[in-house]
Amino acid sequence: MSDYIEQSFSNLAKKKLRTFLTTFGVVIGIGALVSMFAFGQGVQSNITDRFKELELFNYVNVFPPSTEDRAQQSVQQPKPALSAVEGTEEKLQPPPALDEDFIQQITKIEGVESAFPEIRFPAHIRFRQKEEFSLVQVLPANICGSALKLRAGKPYTSDEENSLIISDSLLHRMNIKDAETVIGQEIEISTLVFELSLSNLAKIISFLRGKGLPLSEKNYIFTISGVTEKMGFGGPGPWLSDVIIPPGTSKRMKKLSLTSIWDFFQSPRQAKGYSLVSIKLFSPKYVEPVRAQLEQRGFKTFALIDELQEIKTAFIFMDMFLFAVAMIAITVASLGIVNTMVMSILERYKEIGIMKAVGASDRDVKKIFFFESGVIGFLGGIFGLALGWAVSRLINQVVNYFLARQGVPHMDYFSFPWWLCLGAVAFSIVVSLTAGIYPTLRAARVDPVVALRHD
Numbered sequence: 001m002s003d004y005i006e007q008s009f010s011n012l013a014k015k016k017l018r019t020f021l022t023t024f025g026v027v028i029g030i031g032a033l034v035s036m037f038a039f040g041q042g043v044q045s046n047i048t049d050r051f052k053e054l055e056l057f058n059y060v061n062v063f064p065p066s067t068e069d070r071a072q073q074s075v076q077q078p079k080p081a082l083s084a085v086e087g088t089e090e091k092l093q094p095p096p097a098l099d100e101d102f103i104q105q106i107t108k109i110e111g112v113e114s115a116f117p118e119i120r121f122p123a124h125i126r127f128r129q130k131e132e133f134s135l136v137q138v139l140p141a142n143i144c145g146s147a148l149k150l151r152a153g154k155p156y157t158s159d160e161e162n163s164l165i166i167s168d169s170l171l172h173r174m175n176i177k178d179a180e181t182v183i184g185q186e187i188e189i190s191t192l193v194f195e196l197s198l199s200n201l202a203k204i205i206s207f208l209r210g211k212g213l214p215l216s217e218k219n220y221i222f223t224i225s226g227v228t229e230k231m232g233f234g235g236p237g238p239w240l241s242d243v244i245i246p247p248g249t250s251k252r253m254k255k256l257s258l259t260s261i262w263d264f265f266q267s268p269r270q271a272k273g274y275s276l277v278s279i280k281l282f283s284p285k286y287v288e289p290v291r292a293q294l295e296q297r298g299f300k301t302f303a304l305i306d307e308l309q310e311i312k313t314a315f316i317f318m319d320m321f322l323f324a325v326a327m328i329a330i331t332v333a334s335l336g337i338v339n340t341m342v343m344s345i346l347e348r349y350k351e352i353g354i355m356k357a358v359g360a361s362d363r364d365v366k367k368i369f370f371f372e373s374g375v376i377g378f379l380g381g382i383f384g385l386a387l388g389w390a391v392s393r394l395i396n397q398v399v400n401y402f403l404a405r406q407g408v409p410h411m412d413y414f415s416f417p418w419w420l421c422l423g424a425v426a427f428s429i430v431v432s433l434t435a436g437i438y439p440t441l442r443a444a445r446v447d448p449v450v451a452l453r454h455d
Helices: 002-014 016-053 067-076 100-106 141-147 168-173 198-208 247-251 261-265 284-296 304-347 349-357 362-404 418-435 437-444 448-453
Strands: 059-063 112-117 119-127 130-138 150-153 163-167 186-194 215-228 243-245 277-281 300-303
Touching (some): 002 362, 016 304, 059 284, 112 141, 130 168, 163 168, 168 215, 277 284, 300 304, 304 437, 362 437
Antiparallel strands (some): 059 277, 059 300, 112 277, 119 130, 119 186, 150 215, 163 243
16 A cells, blocks of 8 residues: 555656645635634534533523413413302412512522522713713622623622622723723712602603603712623523622612513513513523423523524534535535546556556556545645634634724634544545546556557
């Protein structure tokens, strides 16, 4: 076998330019394939690793049942017997509420580590003579350690602590680059409250005339304990806000609380309470048992782990699309290999005849040309992998450079697992060998008598 490999390199070296151009075509194809697959793997790794790092698969979000859901359940259930006293059917029971009693009860269920309501309220954030409007989120101290990824400082350790955690994206909007410099400094939060007292009579009159709302501001001073990365898909609830404070401190603040704009349109018949409660479990294995108990009580639930299969399916389709695009370049490269090998046969027609005349079999001729195709594929795979890695690193640096100016943390958007590197080289060799089948068979069919007469 070493003789075949040595002869293959020797034959390809005789036509350096043609060999280089053919191999370069394979390099481009494999480089494109590797870069696209590395991007797909990078996206998957970033999402799944971040979810696991923040233990987001351990969370179940609970929503109160709507009046329509309760009515539908009453229709599906057998109708109760008529009351002997009133002669009428029993009235529909009021829906359960997501309140403090519910939170206390839910923490007693096996597998539940903690439960906390999703509370947000609008506020003006003032820091270093700059002001930004944002939603403030309330998060218990025992959740901060696992739910947040801090860039500087540390999470607050008590629910009564007069500290907060601010996102790096909010600091970026305030043109503050160094997160370490804000730790321990004071920051002001101005909340909005409905003020219907006589001291706010002018705003009440303006509101009655349809020219404004009777709102006033309450100012509170906090100390910045930590700076967290702003993650669009992170956090125990649907989103993480730019400012996070402890629940005990939040209760002492006058504010206009809301989880979403739909809180303003809550039906008066709907049970009062929180619009969402997040439940943290010790392990994802408790998701289904806990959800079953909640749904039996009439609550609606959502768990991110349910979307894992859909996420994996989306990744598969993305990989298929990237593979199809990269195969265009691979196909062009394989045609180049076929062309190079056919041209080599025509140029070495007499040489093939001499080899057969001195005793070389058709199998020997096939091996020579087959190994030449394999060498092109091997070199194309190695250098294509290197090209794909280099281009990916360059793109990653450029993208991170521009995103860093927007306050987005550094991230590796490309991933090169070992199976991708080995698979790229193996795939390149297989494609080259496949492309060399026809030229190899054609070389084996050369008639030595005709070849020796060929000029």
